[in-house]
Amino acid sequence: MNLNATLFAQLVVFFILAWFTMKFVWPPIMKALDERAQKIADGLAAADKAKADLAHAEKKATDELRSARESAAEFRSGAEKQAAQLIEEARTEGARLVAAARAAAETEAAAASQRAKEALREHVAQLAVAGAEKILRKEINAAAHAELLTQLKSEL
Amino acid sequence: MASGTEHAPTAGEYIGHHLTHLTSTGHKQASVIDWSVLNVDTLFWSITMGLLGIFLLMRAAKSATSGVPGRFQAAVEILVEMVESQSKSIVHGDRSFIAPVALTVFVWVLFMNAMDFLPVDSLPRIGELFGIHYQRVVPTADLNGTLGMSLGVLLLCLYYNVKVKGFGGWIHELFTAPFGNHPLLYPVNFAMQMIEFTAKTVSHGMRLFGNMYAGELVFMLIGLMGSTATVAGFFGHVVAGSIWAIFHILIVVLQAFIFMMLTLVYIGQAHEGH
Numbered sequence: 001m002n003l004n005a006t007l008f009a010q011l012v013v014f015f016i017l018a019w020f021t022m023k024f025v026w027p028p029i030m031k032a033l034d035e036r037a038q039k040i041a042d043g044l045a046a047a048d049k050a051k052a053d054l055a056h057a058e059k060k061a062t063d064e065l066r067s068a069r070e071s072a073a074e075f076r077s078g079a080e081k082q083a084a085q086l087i088e089e090a091r092t093e094g095a096r097l098v099a100a101a102r103a104a105a106e107t108e109a110a111a112a113s114q115r116a117k118e119a120l121r122e123h124v125a126q127l128a129v130a131g132a133e134k135i136l137r138k139e140i141n142a143a144a145h146a147e148l149l150t151q152l153k154s155e156l
Numbered sequence: 157m158a159s160g161t162e163h164a165p166t167a168g169e170y171i172g173h174h175l176t177h178l179t180s181t182g183h184k185q186a187s188v189i190d191w192s193v194l195n196v197d198t199l200f201w202s203i204t205m206g207l208l209g210i211f212l213l214m215r216a217a218k219s220a221t222s223g224v225p226g227r228f229q230a231a232v233e234i235l236v237e238m239v240e241s242q243s244k245s246i247v248h249g250d251r252s253f254i255a256p257v258a259l260t261v262f263v264w265v266l267f268m269n270a271m272d273f274l275p276v277d278s279l280p281r282i283g284e285l286f287g288i289h290y291q292r293v294v295p296t297a298d299l300n301g302t303l304g305m306s307l308g309v310l311l312l313c314l315y316y317n318v319k320v321k322g323f324g325g326w327i328h329e330l331f332t333a334p335f336g337n338h339p340l341l342y343p344v345n346f347a348m349q350m351i352e353f354t355a356k357t358v359s360h361g362m363r364l365f366g367n368m369y370a371g372e373l374v375f376m377l378i379g380l381m382g383s384t385a386t387v388a389g390f391f392g393h394v395v396a397g398s399i400w401a402i403f404h405i406l407i408v409v410l411q412a413f414i415f416m417m418l419t420l421v422y423i424g425q426a427h428e429g430h
Contacts, residue, residue, distance in 0.1 A: 002187075002193075002299075006193075007307065010198070010202060010304025011304045013202060013206060014261075014305050017260045018253070025210065025214055025216075025217045026236070026256040029220050029236045032221055036222040
């Protein structure tokens with residue numbers, strides 16, 4: 001182990017190499033490292049944001065679905081109610097029509113039967129008078145016995 | 157290194173030859189300290205490893221994107237993030253130069269240490285073919301290499317002491333810490349501070365040097381065992397060499413990491429007032 005001027009040469013080389021590293025090696029590598037760290041941080045932040053957005057969208061979709069379901073149910077119950085009402089109205093109207101028709105028919109039938117009875121009564125009276133006339137041609141005076149005939153007719 | 161016809165080197169000669177630097181003067185340095193001599197091999201390999209490390213980092217930096225990284229980019233990014241987090245936890249202040257220093261130191265020391273993995277005879281043998289007779293290929297097993305770097309760290313410590321505390325503040329701290337602000341304690345404090353700076357710097361360089369020097373030496377001893385060219389020597393070389401190389405993977409990375417961490421710790425201490 002001898003000491004000589006190599007010592008100082010080595011000292012100079014030391015500083016030249018260190019200076020070179022400081023100037024040309026260290027900054028680009030640190031810059032790349034910092035940029036990458038920034039990129040990763042940005043990426044993580046973006047991922048978080050996307051996750052939050054997704055949760056928000058999912059919540060929104062659920063809300064929409066629920067409100068759609070609610071309004072559909074509302075529509076359905078409204079329609080059902082309306083249909084029931086229509087049916088009820090139709091039923092009432094039908095019943096009324098049937099009753100009216102029946103009443104009309106009954107009135108008609110009663111009138112007809114009354115008329116028929118009247119006619120029949122008239123007819124029978126006439127027949128009876130005619131028969132009686134034929135039988136009692138001479139004895140019976142139509143005018144004298146009209147009261148009797150009318151009475152008879154009303155009894156028929 | 158020596159063909160059969162020549163006289164084969166003794167074990168001592170073999171080790172001594174491997175521990176001799178290729179100097180700028182062309183022969184072995186005579187005195188312990190000689191500022192007129194340069195270790196050409198240490199400089200060549202440390203600059204080569206430094207450029208290789210810088211080139212790889214540069215390639216990653218050039219193609220660095222904030223998108224999906226490739227394997228190479230990801231590996232460099234892991235390294236950079238490791239250095240960045242260590243420096244952030246240790247140094248409280250402007251780290252725009254300190255963190256790159258730590259990264260440079262780690263990669264550079266790692267690559268220089270990793271030269272130990274090459275077979276201990278390979279590069280010197282290749283050098284010999286080109287007429288280079290002495291070569292040591294692990295720059296961190298040369299005290300000049302490691303002390304050069306730790307001196308650089310010392311200069312950074314002084315610079316940041318002045319920058320953070322101001323020149324007056326730093327001088328004040330030199331005389332009042334660690335024992336307290338009293339005129340009688342000024343000399344003691346100052347002596348302690350000088351010892352601290354010296355001990356930090358020397359131990360910083362010596363720790364790395366000692367570990368890598370010892371590791372290199374063990375590789376040489378293992379190589380020596382193989383050079384006996386006996387069956388036992390061959391298997392001993394293979395087994396011991398494998399075990400030591402695998403263990404050395406830990407040492408190489410650990411020492412690079414320790415050197416980087418101490419660099420950060422010392423510079424971090426310069427940022428904190430006592």
